[in-house]
Amino acid sequence: MRPLIALVLLLMLLGEGAQAAFPNEPEGFGPLRFGASTAALEKAFPKAKRRGQEEFLTIYDLEGQSVLGLKPCTVELRFVDDKFYQVLFSCEPKDKVARALEKRFGPAVQHKPDETVWLSETHWVSFSPQAKSFSYTDRSLGSLAQKKLLGYVLRQRAQAQATAAVPTPGPTP
Amino acid sequence: MYSNKIAGVVAGAVALLLLSAPSYADLTKCATLIDGENAKMQAAMIKHFQKCIDGYHKDLAKVPKTGPFTAAAKVCDKELGKGIGSGGDIDKEVTTKLIAGFTKNTCTESDLLALGHLSHKLYTDNWARLQGVSAFHSAYEQALAGSRDFIQGLIDMGKSASPGCPNCVKINHPLCNEMSSVLASSSQAVVLVSVLNLTVPLSGTTVLKICDNTVSGLVSGGILPNIPASTFYVLGGPGKLLDPAPVGNGGTALATACTRTIAAEGIIQCGSAQRISYVTCQDHTPSTTNADGASASGGCTGQDSCARTKKNSEQSVVDPKDGPPIAASDTLIGGACIKTVSTAGVAGDGFVNLTSQIGLHRLVTNDNCQNPATLDDAGLPATTSLTTGTAAAKVLNQDSEGGTPSTNELDSDVVTGSIFNCATLNAGQTKGTHLVGAFPAINTLQLSGGGDFLDSVTTFELDVAP
Numbered sequence: 001m002r003p004l005i006a007l008v009l010l011l012m013l014l015g016e017g018a019q020a021a022f023p024n025e026p027e028g029f030g031p032l033r034f035g036a037s038t039a040a041l042e043k044a045f046p047k048a049k050r051r052g053q054e055e056f057l058t059i060y061d062l063e064g065q066s067v068l069g070l071k072p073c074t075v076e077l078r079f080v081d082d083k084f085y086q087v088l089f090s091c092e093p094k095d096k097v098a099r100a101l102e103k104r105f106g107p108a109v110q111h112k113p114d115e116t117v118w119l120s121e122t123h124w125v126s127f128s129p130q131a132k133s134f135s136y137t138d139r140s141l142g143s144l145a146q147k148k149l150l151g152y153v154l155r156q157r158a159q160a161q162a163t164a165a166v167p168t169p170g171p172t173p
Numbered sequence: 174m175y176s177n178k179i180a181g182v183v184a185g186a187v188a189l190l191l192l193s194a195p196s197y198a199d200l201t202k203c204a205t206l207i208d209g210e211n212a213k214m215q216a217a218m219i220k221h222f223q224k225c226i227d228g229y230h231k232d233l234a235k236v237p238k239t240g241p242f243t244a245a246a247k248v249c250d251k252e253l254g255k256g257i258g259s260g261g262d263i264d265k266e267v268t269t270k271l272i273a274g275f276t277k278n279t280c281t282e283s284d285l286l287a288l289g290h291l292s293h294k295l296y297t298d299n300w301a302r303l304q305g306v307s308a309f310h311s312a313y314e315q316a317l318a319g320s321r322d323f324i325q326g327l328i329d330m331g332k333s334a335s336p337g338c339p340n341c342v343k344i345n346h347p348l349c350n351e352m353s354s355v356l357a358s359s360s361q362a363v364v365l366v367s368v369l370n371l372t373v374p375l376s377g378t379t380v381l382k383i384c385d386n387t388v389s390g391l392v393s394g395g396i397l398p399n400i401p402a403s404t405f406y407v408l409g410g411p412g413k414l415l416d417p418a419p420v421g422n423g424g425t426a427l428a429t430a431c432t433r434t435i436a437a438e439g440i441i442q443c444g445s446a447q448r449i450s451y452v453t454c455q456d457h458t459p460s461t462t463n464a465d466g467a468s469a470s471g472g473c474t475g476q477d478s479c480a481r482t483k484k485n486s487e488q489s490v491v492d493p494k495d496g497p498p499i500a501a502s503d504t505l506i507g508g509a510c511i512k513t514v515s516t517a518g519v520a521g522d523g524f525v526n527l528t529s530q531i532g533l534h535r536l537v538t539n540d541n542c543q544n545p546a547t548l549d550d551a552g553l554p555a556t557t558s559l560t561t562g563t564a565a566a567k568v569l570n571q572d573s574e575g576g577t578p579s580t581n582e583l584d585s586d587v588v589t590g591s592i593f594n595c596a597t598l599n600a601g602q603t604k605g606t607h608l609v610g611a612f613p614a615i616n617t618l619q620l621s622g623g624g625d626f627l628d629s630v631t632t633f634e635l636d637v638a639p
Binding site: 056148150 | 199200202205362373374415549555618
């Protein structure tokens with residue numbers, strides 16, 4: 001068997017120096033660029049409501065926005081380690097969302113049953129044909145969020161397992 | 174002391190290692206090429222299948238003078254030959270577009286791996302041939318969905334008077350068998366951090382489609398040309414390896430994390446085989462920098478390939494208008510490295526890339542994260558490589574309990590897989606399969622008491638229930 005040189009197993013794409021790979025790659029939402037802090041969000045969007053924070057993750061909600069000519073849109077902004085990494089949109093009219101995305105970003109790169117995707121090394125635009133929602137993600141920070149989420153989910157599962165294994169004390173005589 | 178503010182953006186996502194070998198040619202172009210060609214092959218086969226079905230229905234309505242289904246058989250055999258014959262649509266697209274696309278650098282090894290495809294370095298052109306199989310199978314499923322008598326038509330046309338339809342006989346059994354593989358209770362993920370070891374049971378199912386070009390030996394020479402003998406391809410479908418988890422406290426949860434397996438691509442060799450084992454290594458605090466594709470990153474030496482080092486400040490992409498970067502330190506973080514070993518395998522050795530997503534959903538659904546209409550966020554996809562060989566992960570200079578770098582090395586156990594059973598694969602079953610994988614992660618796991626994010630190594634063991 002000839003020696004193998006390199007197997008690279010995975011995933012994330014390094015973003016530095018990458019060229020835009022599809023038209024109008026999103027750099028954030030409005031004046032808020034990916035990587036911005038929650039303080040910057042509150043300054044840029046004073047009406048944003050903080051849904052809450054859990055460890056590394058903070059989520060804000062914003063109502064009544066206009067995006068790609070669609071309105072009204074409910075917007076969810078997500079932060080990992082206080083850095084803006086993803087924005088999720090739910091807009092009306094839903095039947096015009098797919099067309100608006102194609103108009104803005106050109107033909108999609110990937111068409112999967114549950115997801116239509118525009119991707120580059122730095123950004124990820126995803127559209128759910130069923131839910132009619134879409135999102136813009138910074139790939140570098142998004143990957144960090146995914147890794148932390150995986151760690152979080154695994155830890156929760158382990159703790160739940162450990163709790164379930166603790167015997168319940170018997171009745172006091 | 175390291176704080177969570179310098180949590181690493183070392184490549185990588187949910188699962189694996191993260192390398193970026195030399196560099197990405199152009200990920201968008203590669204994805205467009207592969208998905209575009211797959212769609213083109215599918216469309217071509219759908220057209221051929223439709224002509225077969227139309228001819229069959231015509232002959233059903235009026236029996237040709239030359240005998241039942243003879244007219245349809247002649248048309249269908251010719252159509253199928255255009256699709257699956259040597260030099261036909263699938264062979265041509267695979268060879269002149271996909272394989273040539275790799276030669277011309279439209280797709281590089283890194284692109285393939287980043288998109289969840291098989292490694293060219295390990296399995297040469299199989300990544301492209303798998304696309305042909307995938308396209309054929311998708312078209313076949315659509316033909317079946319559109320015409321319930323599609324297979325009966327192939328059988329009838331195949332039996333028609335000479336010259337009949339030899340190509341109909343070839344494909345009157347599905348190329349791929351869909352198997353819902355239920356994980357056995359022995360399936361688990363083990364997450365090791367400096368201060369504790371978390372064992373997480375994995376339960377659920379993943380839908381694997383095992384594709385056999387010879388349909389268990391029924392088709393001499395195979396259905397599609399140029400696919401290595403005794404090679405099974407693995408395609409994926411939606412599955413679930415982790416139950417939905419609330420993020421936050423119960424009723425006040427911020428969201429629900431839905432972890433879904435969305436795709437799989439793999440290979441099982443039941444003839445000439447190689448066994449792939451790997452160790453992944455990442456140095457938390459290397460003293461020198463390295464470029465992508467280097468054979469060393471800090472203390473991880475003698476590697477096949479390492480991702481480049483990063484400075485902590487590189488992880489702060491905060492707009493200058495928002496103030497100074499959060500991470501003040503310019504300490505280096507090492508790139509993830511991989512060292513693979515290929516040894517002579519035995520029939521049944523295999524390698525599968527599972528692509529998963531963790532979506533965060535506002536709605537806490539009662540549908541177990543299975544209803545696409547309520548899944549408003551898919552999350553970024555990440556690929557976990559699973560092998561029948563061995564896998565292990567290590568972090569050098571790991572964070573200690575207080576988050577301070579130390580000289581300690583964090584080593585996972587070496588997990589060992591076991592081969593697929595080629596005999597049961599022929600019968601359409603994956604039971605007893607044991608696949609393993611491992612990956613390191615820097616600054617990503619926070620213990621329940623809060624505090625710093627620590628380094629970890631994680632191993633996965635997936636057992637398909639007997």
